[in-house]
Amino acid sequence: MVLEFSEDVVDIRAQYPLLPTSDLQQIAHARSIRYPKFAGTAHPYVLATDFLVTYKASNGTTQLAARTVKYNDALEPSKSLERTLQKLEIERCF
Numbered sequence: 522m523v524l525e526f527s528e529d530v531v532d533i534r535a536q537y538p539l540l541p542t543s544d545l546q547q548i549a550h551a552r553s554i555r556y557p558k559f560a561g562t563a564h565p566y567v568l569a570t571d572f573l574v575t576y577k578a579s580n581g582t583t584q585l586a587a588r589t590v591k592y593n594d595a596l597e598p599s600k601s602l603e604r605t606l607q608k609l610e611i612e613r614c615f
Contacts, residue, residue, distance in 0.1 A: 529577045537573035537587070539615050542566075548614045554607045570612060587612070 524530050539545055542565050549556040557566040570587040578584045589612060595605055 524572070524574055527576070530574060531577060531583055532575040534573040534575075536569045536571065539568045539570060539612065542568075545611055545615055549607075549611050552610060552614070554611060556611075557608065568608065568612060568615075 524533055545568055546556045546565060557568070558564060559566065571590045572588040574586045574588060575583050576586065589609065591605070596602065
């Protein structure tokens with residue numbers, strides 16, 4: 522991964538949870554997106570971003586950047602594409 526070799530990258534956290542879940546549920550509700558729940562329950566998933574990167578900015582401070590990575594086939598037209606895009610929209614807004 523390119524991030525590993527960048528001198529500006531201080532830390533890389535994988536599958537970083539997006540919390541609190543209530544904030545994500547509000548985002549989903551405001552956009553008329555059904556928030557993901559465990560099958561057969563009312564328990565919401567804890568969504569996660571693939572990578573949370575801490576890097577040195579040009580002004581000497583550290584900044585955070587969330588990065589999501591998907592395989593090409595996850596973005597091919599299918600029944601699950603719309604749902605994938607909905608979850609990505611919740612993450613983007615968060």
